[in-house]
Amino acid sequence: MGKDISVLISLGFSNQTRLVIEQLGANLAAMPFDKEVITRADLINALQSDGSSLSQSHRPGRCDDGTGHAACWRRFAKVVRSKVRKTFVLSNADHGLRAFAVDDADFDRTFGLGRSTYEELTDELEKFGARNYSITFLSRSLDEIEETAALCDPKLDHRFVGTLSLWPDAKAAASLFSAFDEPSLAGACGAYDRSEKIIQAVTSDVAIIYKMAGGKRKPLGCLTRLNGGFAAFFEGRDKVYMAVGAERGLYFSNGVRWMKDAPAP
Known part of the structure; x- marks a missing residue:
């Protein structure tokens, strides 16, 4: 079954995730993780600190619409904790992300989307008070897909997309979030x-x-x-x-x- 694209929220790891959401015309309200490069540690620290770690880092956490950090985070927190059905989207497919890691092992630690990332993220989202959500991972690694498949968690939709340019093909983006008909x-x-x-x-x-x-x-x-x-x-x-x-x-x-x-x- 396809997902409701009315509320898709980027959690990083780069602004490519936001661009994919824009291609679908979904949830155009700006959010704190839309811009810049966000590492796994940045994301977890932000949830644990209720956003304060973003304002203290070199990344200002300012929304695209010019909203300051505090107001932008309040918007994010309100939606996350609401009853509104939502999907968090996290991607490591941006070809430019490789420049932010010294080697493959560092990339896996910093931007990996395997089982440990999913378990850590869901744990922090629950502590943060997230409600009525699902998660979509867009991976450049087939190994990550096989690793999380064993979880059989209905909240996770994990897709392999390879390495994508900053602006990926619109049809490719549509296939990740479309309402499915036949063929199966x-x-x-x-x-x-x-x-x-x-x-x-x-x-x-x-x-x-x-x-x-x-x-x-x-x-x-x-x-x-x-x-x-x-x-x-x-x-x-x-x-x-x-x-x-x-x-x-x-x-x-x-x-x-x-x-x-x-x-x-």
């Missing part, structure tokens, strides 16, 4: 091209695309539904393609066709 992901799951590729659902909204190599499955990308078809996200920068399903395969917008294996007799 179940129809796209299975083996393709003589079992060279395998598509396996991990939730009702996300399927992982695997490539077989040396008898082992290697994560290659993710598939999600979009306006009667699918959107496929692959590793690399802006590797996003629309796809339609036919009886015998998947046809991608870049001209590639995958043929579905016949069912075993």
Whole structure:
């Protein structure tokens, strides 16, 4: 089931998250984490300090509409603690984020969206008084998707999107928050091209695309539904393609066709 996009709130890690929300025309009220680079520690400290850590750091926490830090934070806190249905969006897909980490391990600590980040964030949101919310993670790492899938938490919608430019493709953004109709992901799951590729659902909204190599499955990308078809996200920068399903395969917008294996007799 698609999510209500009327209230989407960016929690970072960069202003790309806000730009995705703007592309959807959702919740245009400015919030404290819309601008600048926000690390995992910045976010947790802000929740723990009721926003005061933002005003004490080099990031002013001033909203895009010119609202000062204190008023901007009050707006955020009021919505978070209200009964209004809301979705917090957190992304590490911005290609520019890599410049803020010294190596891959530092990136994982600073901007990772694995299980530990989710558990820490939900714990702090509960302490902060957050109500009636869900969380969407937009990850550049397929490993993070597999890690959180084991949680089976209905509050979390975790999507692999690869590495995206600051202004990602509007259709790609729409696929992450659209109201879903047919076809279901179940129809796209299975083996393709003589079992060279395998598509396996991990939730009702996300399927992982695997490539077989040396008898082992290697994560290659993710598939999600979009306006009667699918959107496929692959590793690399802006590797996003629309796809339609036919009886015998998947046809991608870049001209590639995958043929579905016949069912075993």
